[in-house]
Amino acid sequence: MNDIRQHPYFQFLRFCLKPEADIPECVEQINWHELFIFGQKQAIAGVLWMGVERLTDIPNNKPTDDDVLEWMSLTTRISRRSNTVNEKARWVSKTFLKEGFRTCLLKGQGNALMYPTPLLRHAGDIDIWVEGGAEKVIDYVNTIHKGFKACYHHIEFVKAGDVDVEVHYRPSWLNNPLFNNRLQRWFNSHADACFSNSNATYGFQTPTDEFNKVFQLCHIYNHLLHEGIGLRQLIDYYYLLTHDGSAPTDLTPTLRHLGLMPIAGSVMWVLGELFDLSAEHMVCKPDKKRGRILLNEILEGGNFGYHDHRFLSGSYRSPLKKNIQRLVRDLRLMAYFPSESLWEPFFRLYHFFWRMRHNH
Numbered sequence: 001m002n003d004i005r006q007h008p009y010f011q012f013l014r015f016c017l018k019p020e021a022d023i024p025e026c027v028e029q030i031n032w033h034e035l036f037i038f039g040q041k042q043a044i045a046g047v048l049w050m051g052v053e054r055l056t057d058i059p060n061n062k063p064t065d066d067d068v069l070e071w072m073s074l075t076t077r078i079s080r081r082s083n084t085v086n087e088k089a090r091w092v093s094k095t096f097l098k099e100g101f102r103t104c105l106l107k108g109q110g111n112a113l114m115y116p117t118p119l120l121r122h123a124g125d126i127d128i129w130v131e132g133g134a135e136k137v138i139d140y141v142n143t144i145h146k147g148f149k150a151c152y153h154h155i156e157f158v159k160a161g162d163v164d165v166e167v168h169y170r171p172s173w174l175n176n177p178l179f180n181n182r183l184q185r186w187f188n189s190h191a192d193a194c195f196s197n198s199n200a201t202y203g204f205q206t207p208t209d210e211f212n213k214v215f216q217l218c219h220i221y222n223h224l225l226h227e228g229i230g231l232r233q234l235i236d237y238y239y240l241l242t243h244d245g246s247a248p249t250d251l252t253p254t255l256r257h258l259g260l261m262p263i264a265g266s267v268m269w270v271l272g273e274l275f276d277l278s279a280e281h282m283v284c285k286p287d288k289k290r291g292r293i294l295l296n297e298i299l300e301g302g303n304f305g306y307h308d309h310r311f312l313s314g315s316y317r318s319p320l321k322k323n324i325q326r327l328v329r330d331l332r333l334m335a336y337f338p339s340e341s342l343w344e345p346f347f348r349l350y351h352f353f354w355r356m357r358h359n360h
Contacts, residue, residue: 004295009038010274013231016051017238017275019116023058032063036071042231042298045071046078046120079119085109086202088163089126093204099140102131102195103205106171107219110206111236113199114243122232125164127154129171131195137169138358150358152351172218175225175343179259186214186258209246213283214254216240221263225333225340226326229298238271241281251283262337266290270298293336 004010008026012035015021032052039045049071052063063071089109096103106129112121130137134150141148141155149156153170171187174180194207207215216237223229240246255264264284269291271277327345334341 004299005273009035012051013044013048013274014276015054016047017235019050023055027055027058028061030061032067033070036067036074040074043122044231044235046075046117046122047115047235049075050117050120075120078122082109082112082119082121082123084161085123085126085163088161088165089128090203092126092128092165096128096130101137101140104129104194104197105204105206106168106215107236109202109204110212111216111239113202113206114236114239121236125166127166127168129168129194131191132169134169134358137167141167150355152354171215172222174218174221174259175340175347176259177343177347179339183218183258186254187211209240210249212240213249213251214258214260217255217260217264217267217283220267221260221337221340224263224294224297225329225337225344229294231298234267234270234274234298237267238275238277241271241277241283246281248280249283252285255284259339262287262290262339263294266294266336270295290336293333 008029011024011026012030015024035048036045039048052068052071055062086109089105093103093105106127108124108127112118112123115121132140138150138155153173154166154168156166170184172183174183190208190211194211195205197208198205216233220229220233220237223233241248251264252261255261261284265287268277268282268284269286269288272279272282272286273291273295326348330341330344
């Protein structure tokens with residue numbers, strides 16, 4: 001990891017992220033097919049294509065026709081999927097609004113709007129924050145969709161055609177009860193601005209930058225602690241901090257109050273180390289010690305941790321193995337992220353009883 005910054009893949013990724021950058025010398029060393037596989041593992045093949053299609057003048061080691069065709073085929077599928085998810089997001093937003101619920105689209109397609117080419121961000125499911133609180137939203141969804149699974153912050157896998165929709169009544173959460181209580185109050189204090197922040201082009205509401213700078217750190221934190229984290233989430237945060245209209249802000253007091261400094265400092269280090277994020281765009285000082293741990297988790301696991309060889313075989317299908325896997329992860333990260341790691345088993349126990357009460 002000592003020379004990861006100089007690895008050809010990351011030199012090329014920096015070129016992809018900066019439309020004005022010159023073609024780096026590393027293109028002469030890259031195995032384009034292996035880079036394509038790396039992009040799939042991290043769910044950033046579309047971002048890498050933004051650089052590949054700018055390679056018009058390199059004399060040596062050009063991607064082969066087969067490489068280009070394979071990449072174009074994938075990016076076409078990514079773009080079509082993004083259009084489909086955008087259409088479903090508009091429909092879901094309008095449907096809830098007709099029933100008297102204001103909404104805001106979290107993560108996903110909202111993040112894509114900050115990309116130079118929005119359709120090239122890998123689209124996943126739809127995460128929509130619905131106004132009204134847990135009890136009211138769960139009661140309403142129960143009238144239109146039986147058999148859903150409610151957890152602490154959202155209802156899982158409500159289908160809109162072939163797109164999964166997660167209906168949030170809380171944008172996110174923290175395991176530590178003190179910090180979680182503060183976080184929920186902070187979310188509520190920014191809710192009206194987010195539910196009112198309409199995107200005229202796409203026809204749905206998206207969070208404000210101020211909200212996203214805190215919320216998406218929570219999202220990254222939860223991925224790190226519970227599932228696994230990939231480069232896509234870090235690229236999302238990079239574009240959030242650098243896109244037009246995003247004012248540089250030092251959020252250190254807010255992040256410290258909410259217990260988010262450990263993850264914030266580590267994210268700032270990774271973004272500075274891998275993507276050359278300038279100090280003026282950082283929300284706090286970088287934390288090299290924790291940043292190296294975060295980077296290792298990214299490289300080991302890939303998107304959602306699906307490629308992590310440290311996972312127990314079958315842990316995605318077995319509740320017992322999944323819980324054991326989480327304890328192993330808690331122990332591995334406890335020295336660097338002690339508050340969330342120590343509280344994770346207790347939150348899981350609390351969550352077990354919460355689900356018993358709210359699922360019928």
